[in-house]
Amino acid sequence: MNEPTITRRSLVTLSGTLAAPSLLRSRQPSHTVRIAFVGTGNRGTYLLRTMLQIPGVQVVAVCDIVEERAAKAAELVSQAGGSARVWTDFRKMLDEQKDIDAVVQATPDYTHRDVNIAILEVGKHLYAEKPLALTPEDCRMIVRAAEQAKxxxxxxxxxxxxxxxxxxxxxxxxxxxxxxxxxxxIRHGGDLPRQIPWYFDRTKSGDILIDQGIHILDLFTWAIGSHPARALASGGTDLFVNEPPGRTVMDNYSLIFEYPGGQRVNFSHHYFDPPGFTGIRELVFGSEGAVDLPAAAWQPRTKKGLIKLEVADADKSADYMSLAAFLENIRSGNRKPLNDAHSALRATLQAIMGTRAIYERRIVTWEEVAGSA
Ligand SMILES: NC(=O)c1ccc[n+]([C@@H]2O[C@H](COP(=O)([O-])OP(=O)(O)OC[C@H]3O[C@@H](n4cnc5c(N)ncnc54)[C@H](O)[C@@H]3O)[C@@H](O)[C@H]2O)c1
Incomplete structure (x- = not known):
C-alpha cells in the first residue's frame, strides 16, 4: 500500500500546532540526577535497565524487601559502571542516604498509597508506577500529597x-x-505472569482493568479530552477458573464508556488467545477519518490510502521517553508532566468505574467514583 509521510509542515497546517521539539535533542543534561529504585522485581528491573541508558543519571540506591532482588539490581548498576547501595527498607533508605534526588517506585499496586506518600513527604521527585492506587480515596490522598510535595x-x-x-x-x-x-x-493476549502471585489477587492488583487495561483507557480519555460519564461493562473468569489456585481476577471483560460530549469508547480485553491471535489495537475515529495510535498513521474518510505521521525519536521506546521526560521535568522544574497526578487520577478512577460496573452488574457514573476530583 502507498503510505505517504505527513511532514511536520503539513502537520502544522492541519493541526495548527507544532509538535514540541524532541525532548532528547532539546539539551544536554545540565546536571546529574541521583536516583533510587524502590521495588526491583519485574518492572523495576526493566525500568532500571532503561534508566541506565539515559545520559545524566546516577543510580545511587536500590531497595527491595527481598534482598536478593535489590542485590541483583545493584549488580546491574555495577555492570554499567556505577555503584548503588542496597536497602531492604525504603523508609530507612530515605532517612539515611542523603544523596538521593529522585525515586522510581515499582512496587505492587496495593502498596502504592503508602510508598508514594512516604516518598513525596520527604521531598524527593517521584516516578511512580501505575495505577495510582486501588480506591478513589487512596488516589485522592496521593494527589493531595503530590500537590503539597516539593x-x-x-x-x-x-x-x-x-x-x-x-x-x-x-x-x-x-x-x-x-x-x-x-x-x-482491544488488548488480547495470554494470561498474566504466573510467577508473580499478587497479580491474581483482586485485593492486591485491583483486577485486570485497573492493573492492565488502564493504559489504553488513559490514551482514549486523553484523545477525547474529558473523563467518561457512564460505564457499562461485563466480564468474568471463563477459561482460567481457579488457575492459578485462589485466582480472584477475571480473564476477560468488555467495556463501553459514554462521554459527556457524546463520544464512546469500546474496549475488549481477554487472555484467551491461542498463538497468532494476540494483539493490541487502539483506534480513534473522527468526523474526518481515523487514527491508528501505535502505528502513528491515519486514514482520511474521503481518500484511499493510509497516511503515516511524522514521528520524532521513532527509535526510542515509550519507557525511555517517559523516564527521559521525568529527568527533564526535574531539571526544568516542570510540575505538569504529561503523565501527572491528575491524568493518573482520571485514568485510575475510570478503571475503578469500569470494574465496579462489571462486579455490580449495573451502569456506574463518574460522580460515584470522582467525589470532588
Ligand atoms: N507501566 C507499565 O507498563 C507496567 C508494566 C508492568 C508492571 N507495572 C507496575 O509495576 C509495579 C510492579 O510490578 P512488577 O510486575 O514489577 O511486580 P513484582 O512483584 O515483580 O515486583 C514488585 C517488587 O516490589 C517489591 N516490594 C514490595 N513491597 C515493597 C516495599 N515496601 N519496598 C520495597 N520493595 C517492595 C517486591 O519484593 C517485588 O520485588 C506494579 O505497580 C505494576 O502495576 C507497570
Missing part, C-alpha cells in the same frame, strides 16, 4: 510518551481527524 510527581503511563502514540495524539488534538466520535480498543 518534588515532581510523574506516573507510569509511559504510553503517553511513546513516540508513535504521542505523534498520533498531537495530530488528533490539532484537529487532524475533525471531531472525535469513538475509540475502539
Amino acid at each position: 518534588g515532581i510527581f510523574q506516573v507510569g503511563f509511559q504510553l503517553r510518551h511513546d513516540p508513535r502514540r504521542n505523534a498520533a495524539m498531537k495530530f488528533i488534538h490539532g484537529g487532524g481527524i475533525g471531531r472525535v466520535l469513538l475509540c475502539h480498543g
